[in-house]
Amino acid sequence: MAMNTVSPEDIIEKIYEKDRAFQSLGIKIVEAKSGRVKMSMRVRPDMLNCFGILHGGILFSLADSALGVAAIIDNVVSYTHTSTICFLSMVSLGEDLVAISEESTKDGRTTFYTTTVFGENNRKVAIVQGTTLSVRGTVMDALDSVVGISQ
Numbered sequence: 001m002a003m004n005t006v007s008p009e010d011i012i013e014k015i016y017e018k019d020r021a022f023q024s025l026g027i028k029i030v031e032a033k034s035g036r037v038k039m040s041m042r043v044r045p046d047m048l049n050c051f052g053i054l055h056g057g058i059l060f061s062l063a064d065s066a067l068g069v070a071a072i073i074d075n076v077v078s079y080t081h082t083s084t085i086c087f088l089s090m091v092s093l094g095e096d097l098v099a100i101s102e103e104s105t106k107d108g109r110t111t112f113y114t115t116t117v118f119g120e121n122n123r124k125v126a127i128v129q130g131t132t133l134s135v136r137g138t139v140m141d142a143l144d145s146v147v148g149i150s151q
């Protein structure tokens with residue numbers, strides 16, 4: 001499949017079809033365009049840790065998902081190479097979170113992203129710095145070749 005004939009909407013549709021983590025966490029892609037992705041997720045009771053706040057791994061999953069979609073929205077297979085998170089604020093049950101991942105620098109096959117996660121009242125709850133590495137192939141072809149995870 002040619003890269004230039006695939007729209008961000010095509011990529012998003014295929015992600016929702018194939019990505020069980022998105023489905024299980026209730027992650028939604030709000031906006032996706034080259035270099036920028038916005039995603040959302042509502043905090044459910046099964047996402048809380050033993051202290052009654054959002055588990056850090058689940059918060060990271062939202063941010064990592066936004067970074068990942070930002071990296072592949074142009075139909076270029078890319079993988080997260082490194083990623084670090086800074087937790088800024090606790091997140092409570094029922095909060096609607098928004099993660100915005102933006103490309104900051106591209107250097108050959110390596111791309112750098114900053115992902116900011118916001119809670120209610122536009123409060124910053126986490127910042128993730130990540131790098132991805134592009135490899136050969138198109139996202140649509142790669143997703144079409146994945147077997148064993150259909151519903």
